[in-house]
Amino acid sequence: LTAAEQSNSFGSMPLMLLSNVFHYLDQADLSSCCQVSRWWNQVASRPSTWKSLIYTMDNMSADRVKRLGRKICQFIVSLTIDTSVSAMQLRILLKRACNLQSFTQIACRFSKHYTTMIKGATNAEILAALATNCPRLQELVLVESSNITANGLSAFATSCPQIKRLDVGKSCLSPDCCIVASQKWPGLVSFTAFKLKISRNAQQLSDASLQALACCPLRELMIGVKLASIGSVSQAILKCPLLEKFVCFTFEKTGSAQDQLLISLATACRGLKTICLPDIKIQTTEALESLLVNCPAVESTTLFAGPQVLQHSLQLIGRNWKQLRELNLTVEFEVSANNYLADLGTGCCQLKQLHLSFLAEFSATDGLSCLLKSCKKLINLKLICPLPKDSSPVLTAIISAQPAQVTNLYLSVNRSGIDASSLAALLAGPAATTPNLGEFTLSRADLSPELVNNLVNSATGGCLKSLQLANCVCLTDDCLASLGCLPCLIEIRLYKLKLITNYGVLCLSQTNAKRQLKVLTLHNGYLDDNLTNVVFDYLASFSGLKTLELRFWSCLTDAGIAKLAGSECAHNLTSLTVAGSALVTEEAAAPLRQHRQLSFQYKLA
Numbered sequence: 001l002t003a004a005e006q007s008n009s010f011g012s013m014p015l016m017l018l019s020n021v022f023h024y025l026d027q028a029d030l031s032s033c034c035q036v037s038r039w040w041n042q043v044a045s046r047p048s049t050w051k052s053l054i055y056t057m058d059n060m061s062a063d064r065v066k067r068l069g070r071k072i073c074q075f076i077v078s079l080t081i082d083t084s085v086s087a088m089q090l091r092i093l094l095k096r097a098c099n100l101q102s103f104t105q106i107a108c109r110f111s112k113h114y115t116t117m118i119k120g121a122t123n124a125e126i127l128a129a130l131a132t133n134c135p136r137l138q139e140l141v142l143v144e145s146s147n148i149t150a151n152g153l154s155a156f157a158t159s160c161p162q163i164k165r166l167d168v169g170k171s172c173l174s175p176d177c178c179i180v181a182s183q184k185w186p187g188l189v190s191f192t193a194f195k196l197k198i199s200r201n202a203q204q205l206s207d208a209s210l211q212a213l214a215c216c217p218l219r220e221l222m223i224g225v226k227l228a229s230i231g232s233v234s235q236a237i238l239k240c241p242l243l244e245k246f247v248c249f250t251f252e253k254t255g256s257a258q259d260q261l262l263i264s265l266a267t268a269c270r271g272l273k274t275i276c277l278p279d280i281k282i283q284t285t286e287a288l289e290s291l292l293v294n295c296p297a298v299e300s301t302t303l304f305a306g307p308q309v310l311q312h313s314l315q316l317i318g319r320n321w322k323q324l325r326e327l328n329l330t331v332e333f334e335v336s337a338n339n340y341l342a343d344l345g346t347g348c349c350q351l352k353q354l355h356l357s358f359l360a361e362f363s364a365t366d367g368l369s370c371l372l373k374s375c376k377k378l379i380n381l382k383l384i385c386p387l388p389k390d391s392s393p394v395l396t397a398i399i400s401a402q403p404a405q406v407t408n409l410y411l412s413v414n415r416s417g418i419d420a421s422s423l424a425a426l427l428a429g430p431a432a433t434t435p436n437l438g439e440f441t442l443s444r445a446d447l448s449p450e451l452v453n454n455l456v457n458s459a460t461g462g463c464l465k466s467l468q469l470a471n472c473v474c475l476t477d478d479c480l481a482s483l484g485c486l487p488c489l490i491e492i493r494l495y496k497l498k499l500i501t502n503y504g505v506l507c508l509s510q511t512n513a514k515r516q517l518k519v520l521t522l523h524n525g526y527l528d529d530n531l532t533n534v535v536f537d538y539l540a541s542f543s544g545l546k547t548l549e550l551r552f553w554s555c556l557t558d559a560g561i562a563k564l565a566g567s568e569c570a571h572n573l574t575s576l577t578v579a580g581s582a583l584v585t586e587e588a589a590a591p592l593r594q595h596r597q598l599s600f601q602y603k604l605a
Contacts, residue, residue, distance in 0.1 A: 019049060023049060026052055051077050051078065053076045053079050054082060062088075062092075069094075069095055069096055069097075073097040076099070077099055077102065079097065079100055079103050085121060090125065091129050098134065099136060100133075100136065100137055102137075104142075104143070123142065124152055128156075130159075140165070140166055141169070142168050143169045149177070150176035154184060157181075157184035162185075163181075163188065164190065166185070166190070166192070168193050170194050173193050177193075178212055179209055182213055183212070187217065189219045191213055191220070191223075192220070193224070194249060206232075211235075214239035218240050222246075230248075230258045230261055237265055242271070244274065246272065246275050247275075248276070249278065249279060250280060259286075262287045262288065262290065263291075265291060266291045271295075271297055282304060282305045285308075285310045285312075288303070297323060299325045300324070302329075311337055312340055314340040315339070317347070323350065324351060325351060326353040327348065330357040330359065331357070334361045334362075335362050335363070337364060337367070338365075338366040340364070341368055345372070345373070351375045351377065353380040354381055357382075357384040365396070368401075369398070375403070376405070378406055381398075381410070383398075383410070384443075385412070394411075395422035407439065410440075411442050423451060436463060438488075439467075440468070441467075442468070442469050447472050456483060456485060466489075466519075468495075469494055470496060471525075472496055473498045475499060477503050480500055480508050481504060484508045484513035485511060493521040493549075494521060496526075499530070500522065505538045518544055519545075520547070521547075521549040521551075522550055522551070523552065533559060533560030540563055540564055540567035541568055542569045543569065543571070543572070546573060546575065548569075548573060548577070552579070553578075553581060554581045558587065558588040565592055576598060576599070577600075577601040579601055585602065
């Protein structure tokens, strides 16, 4: 259609048809529709069209908050607050939100090293405002909030009896809240709590709390517990036959043999679709096989297989979980048989995300190639392999598979043996191995200037947006400047730097990175303090920068940070970290907060 025909077709669409379609769109899509034509703008801007609202604005005036609450909030069913709002602002927003069904509060991190301009509403004030104005609320999400008490939750539940989803994530939660939630909301279908803490005394889910939760018709259970509670969790799981999603963290550095939990899941939860047990080590092949056979509908999983598990379990995963879309697997057993990995790919050919961590010897590179060839829909690939000095076999395996659809690649290989030519071929070889690669992370391998130059030259014509490199000991100023030549790069994270100086940042500021770079991390891995306050003179010209991290550069001071005030960089900067310098104080970011809210970390917590 011509522009005129498109304009006429937009204008001739009936009001009711447009309005009905717009009712199904979220905030971002509605905002896009407002830009199509004047007619669409008028329809999309009608208050009754908006069903969800994400509130992120800083320092909004009281009058604007009142207008927003009066015009929009009476129609919305979902409200997300992704900033610090005062108790008064919260009451204004919720005053007319009688139809609200979902409320999410994403609070700022509670650390003495993070400060905000506005003192956010407390949990008691949040719950009181919701209880007064939102009787139809069905979902409550409080992310990283302060202490949530059983009494406060009980009082809230009296006015909001229809809650079906409770997510307190990493908030400090009293274990008794679990009992209150199960008693007040017998129809609870989703419960999330990873951090259980009162004051300074760490606690855990008691047997009574777990048994109380098990009495609800739970479909989603996501919890963090002490390792000693796994037995109680296993018993509670037996009472949850409707469970479709189960996530359990123990916060232990090493896994522990807890096969009983898998057996309980296999026995009771036949409809399980998501299972995430990242730090609970599976000790026997029999326990894993029981889960594979009895839960055939699993689509996403994170598992940790111990050294006693046999490598043919990889084959069993492919045979039983045909619907698998995401596989995150850590194995401590040796993987040498190519056919087992090949069978995994044959069975799980629908995989979109594959994270494999081989903690023992890995030599089945041909099998890895077959696996990647079978997964035609794979877009996210992460490999951690303890290879010998020559790391090229795993790169060759990826190259031969030609996973052209992969957009996110994470490689962690032997720190001293990566082959520069293989890496170049991987990023943009003759067969365009990964032409759509948008994010690339290389961990553990030592990076030479030659490797970085090959990386830059091979990725110049691609669409690489994010680059994270570890062990950048040999990285020079010229290498840093060359990264600015990548046409689409918006994120650079470099760790364990040694040779980078102020001149390297100056050279980077003279490339495309000056305008397009949004994230920059420079991590000093040694005692050489080559970055001084002069570096802020060059960083001030990065007009698009939103996140800046400078770690362990001890010569940086408040005076240097003050140079960013009023600069092009200060207009968009939302997160600033200058950690590891004793000469930086909290007052350093005060000049940068005149026009916007800034998350500032000046020490290591």
